[in-house]
Amino acid sequence: MEHDCGPRLAPRNGEKLPKPRKLSCEECFFKKNHLCALKLDGPCPTFRPAERNLAPERQLAFVFRTERTTAAYAFPQPKA
DSSP: OOOOOSOOSSOSTTOOOOOOOOOOGGGBHHHHTTOOOOOOSSOOTTOOBGGGTTOOOOOOOOOOOOOOOOOTTSOOOOOO
């Protein structure tokens, strides 16, 4: 049973993944807002896309599993 739950990191069935966009300083939040003080040939480690306005990337939500049932293999409950 296969699930399609988000982006794939490896191609399937000979598919080719699109190449990632090449980053440039002109697309950086710091450069567009005249906050960059670096003179580098390429984007620096602090690169942030200008269209996001320093908003952090969306993280995956943590989903709690249902309570496990007590079974023979479960650890015994501590006694008070």
